[in-house]
Amino acid sequence: MDENRKVRVRFAPSPTGGLHLGGVRTALFNYLFAKRHGGDFILRIEDTDQTRYVPGAEAYIQDCLQWCGLIPDESPAHGGAYGPYRQSERKAMYRQYAEQLVADGYAYYAFDTSEELEAQRKQHPNFRYSHENRLELRNSLSLSEAETRALLDGGQSHVIRIKVPPGETISFEDMIRGRVTFDSSLMDDKVLLKADGMPTYHLAVVVDDHQMAISHVFRGEEWLPSAPIHILLWEYLGWRSQMPQWAHFPLILKPDGNGKLSKRDGDRLGFPVYAMNWQDPKTGDLTKGFREMGFLPEAFVNMLALLGWNDGTERELFSMDELVARFSIDRISKAGAKFDFEKAKWFNHEWIKQLPNQALMPQIMTELAGHGIDADEKYVDTILTLVKERLTFMADFWEQAAYFFKQPEAYDLAAIQPRWNDEKTVFFRDILTTLAAFEPWHRAELESCYKTAIQASGMKMGELMLPLRVMLVGGKFGPDVFDIAALLGKKETLERITKGLAAIVA
Ligand code: GLU
Numbered sequence: 001m002d003e004n005r006k007v008r009v010r011f012a013p014s015p016t017g018g019l020h021l022g023g024v025r026t027a028l029f030n031y032l033f034a035k036r037h038g039g040d041f042i043l044r045i046e047d048t049d050q051t052r053y054v055p056g057a058e059a060y061i062q063d064c065l066q067w068c069g070l071i072p073d074e075s076p077a078h079g080g081a082y083g084p085y086r087q088s089e090r091k092a093m094y095r096q097y098a099e100q101l102v103a104d105g106y107a108y109y110a111f112d113t114s115e116e117l118e119a120q121r122k123q124h125p126n127f128r129y130s131h132e133n134r135l136e137l138r139n140s141l142s143l144s145e146a147e148t149r150a151l152l153d154g155g156q157s158h159v160i161r162i163k164v165p166p167g168e169t170i171s172f173e174d175m176i177r178g179r180v181t182f183d184s185s186l187m188d189d190k191v192l193l194k195a196d197g198m199p200t201y202h203l204a205v206v207v208d209d210h211q212m213a214i215s216h217v218f219r220g221e222e223w224l225p226s227a228p229i230h231i232l233l234w235e236y237l238g239w240r241s242q243m244p245q246w247a248h249f250p251l252i253l254k255p256d257g258n259g260k261l262s263k264r265d266g267d268r269l270g271f272p273v274y275a276m277n278w279q280d281p282k283t284g285d286l287t288k289g290f291r292e293m294g295f296l297p298e299a300f301v302n303m304l305a306l307l308g309w310n311d312g313t314e315r316e317l318f319s320m321d322e323l324v325a326r327f328s329i330d331r332i333s334k335a336g337a338k339f340d341f342e343k344a345k346w347f348n349h350e351w352i353k354q355l356p357n358q359a360l361m362p363q364i365m366t367e368l369a370g371h372g373i374d375a376d377e378k379y380v381d382t383i384l385t386l387v388k389e390r391l392t393f394m395a396d397f398w399e400q401a402a403y404f405f406k407q408p409e410a411y412d413l414a415a416i417q418p419r420w421n422d423e424k425t426v427f428f429r430d431i432l433t434t435l436a437a438f439e440p441w442h443r444a445e446l447e448s449c450y451k452t453a454i455q456a457s458g459m460k461m462g463e464l465m466l467p468l469r470v471m472l473v474g475g476k477f478g479p480d481v482f483d484i485a486a487l488l489g490k491k492e493t494l495e496r497i498t499k500g501l502a503a504i505v506a
Pocket of ligand 1: 012014046201218219220
């Protein structure tokens with residue numbers, strides 16, 4: 001790495017829909033690298049393909065970065081010294097570079113209509129516009145200068161294509177893969193500037209990475225085949241010495257390791273693949289996201305970081321700051337990383353346990369409000385401490401703790417009725433009287449009071465603990481039963497024993 005060069009990396013998504021977790025991981029790795037090296041993390045919206053533009057997708061990307069805590073130093077929303085950060089707003093700038101390439105002999109005008117190209121594709125199933133056939137097609141290389149001029153002056157629709165030379169070896173040093181080599185004879189003459197004056201991805205990405213002084217280009221493996229075109233452009237535009245370093249991240253694979261994880265796999269296997277819910281504005285189709293499924297951003301980010309990276313130890317739990325302190329590109333593996341939803345859930349569970357109650361409270365209060373409950377925060381805080389260990393998702397809180405907020409609507413009678421007898425009925429009638437007079441209503445004192453009563457009855461401990469639990473919570477679950485009784489308070493506990501007993505002996 002050039003020590004003197006300021007680290008500037010970019011996340012450059014196209015606003016075409018929801019953000020796949022692979023996209024968020026690309027953003028994350030870029031962010032971590034930037035922060036690790038005191039550099040800048042830039043969000044650039046690559047919206048030059050008007051046919052793929054989807055309204056709402058850009059705002060979604062920004063929300064997503066915000067949710068994950070990947071706040072750009074420069075972006076369409078934050079501004080910056082290298083703006084604008086939306087390629088559509090930079091449109092006017094690209095043509096001059098394409099024209100410069102034509103003037104320097106590295107690119108050419110192509111006038112072929114889409115019908116002509118379609119006919120070529122029909123005739124030659126493997127049609128590629130390249131050094132092999134460019135002289136047989138309609139472009140400024142096959143036509144005379146005068147013909148070309150006439151077509152341009154007559155306003156003939158045209159594109160500008162790169163003139164890829166045959167027989168060259170194009171190579172670069174990928175920070176993850178090492179030396180990567182391409183044979184230029186196999187490459188096609190990609191379009192650089194479209195008929196509508198918009199640059200293609202290839203031209204825009206190189207011009208912008210240069211204008212924005214990007215030091216490192218980190219992106220998904222699917223962009224590797226584009227790298228040789230970009231390298232030629234860096235060279236042809238006279239910028240080779242300022243070319244960024246590159247790394248292409250491994251794919252995120254399906255759980256069985258067979259191929260890239262797609263949105264369809266998520267639908268098929270029942271887990272999210274997008275970071276947040278995405279509603280397609282055209283079809284109205286809703287694709288579920290990690291956020292809405294109940295993932296904490298800390299867990300989501302931690303899980304993503306470990307998909308293809310580790311710090312060289314067995315450690316798996318890292319906060320964002322810890323990731324920043326440890327991140328390095330050379331610890332990213334070349335091989336694809338299998339996505340494992342059970343593991344993702346494990347991260348969430350661990351993060352729920354790890355975060356202070358205060359950090360989880362707003363979500364819990366919203367969850368409770370959704371069930372029509374307006375509870376006291378201190379009460380909720382104590383309950384959260386009791387049930388935290390049992391939560392995989394925040395939404396599990398209600399399932400695990402609803403009985404703290406409302407009396408059971410049903411009882412697991414099958415768990416206790418078969419072993420019920422009159423002696424137990426008498427025990428519970430007596431305990432109601434005992435507890436009504438009992439003070440102080442604290443956990444330890446309640447336990448010893450209850451256990452003393454069991455001993456006096458001559459029955460076994462186990463026989464009378466489960467019924468109490470079922471009366472208080474409705475079933476065979478929940479934390480320590482005396483913790484529950486202490487929290488519910490005397491009045492509520494007595495009411496529940498009375499109601500539970502009536503249900504059992506009915
Ligand atoms: N616009 C490309 C994308 O949608 C960016 C690829 C790159 O980072 O060069 O991912």
